[in-house]
Amino acid sequence: GAVVSQHPSWVICKSGTSVKIECRSLDFQATTMFWYRQFPKQSLMLMATSNEGSKATYEQGVEKDKFLINHASLTLSTLTVTSAHPEDSSFYICSARDRGIQGPYNSPLHFGNGTRLTVT
């Protein structure tokens, strides 16, 4: 089945530093990837839609200069949390849709295993 690899699975960083999270589709090509944030015991909040070869589309209230997204190839999207602060500590999850499957709206998203970010 389709696999999405997210790296790292957990990271601890100091306040003020930047952290990069990678999301790779291992056995399929993904023109679109999505980045979510999840707080403890809460649902997933869509942060942005990452499109290969173009700028990401950010959801309302998400700072694009804070959360930099790059989708340089059909199999890789990265999320960089810049100048991280303790309030950025969260569980970040990416997902990807297989471009080869017909019907983009009904083909399921494949999720990475998430990245636990802790900012001290």
Next chain:
Amino acid sequence: AQSVTQLGSHVSVSEGALVLLRCNYSSSVPPYLFWYVQYPNQGLQLLLKYTTGATLVKGINGFEAEFKKSETSFHLTKPSAHMSDAAEYFCAVTYNQGGKLIFGQGTELSVKP
């Protein structure tokens, strides 16, 4: 605005008992509906989905869900709970908006021995 509501943030059942997790959506257009399961510190795994056709959808691990348009519901059921079913379950919907998923609040399922 489209939305998804999961009734009950926490459901507890005994092993072998029926599992029923409720999901209602609001939509002015036909939705595509999904159920995902999340284990601690992991991503989401697709259980099942409804797009068109048969309204009773069977998924993995013995789960199934029925799309009821008149009730705008897509409840998830499993006849007999297993300890390994304990997890967080999310109902989600997508419309013709580039495939963005809208998630419900999630329901934590506990299974008692």
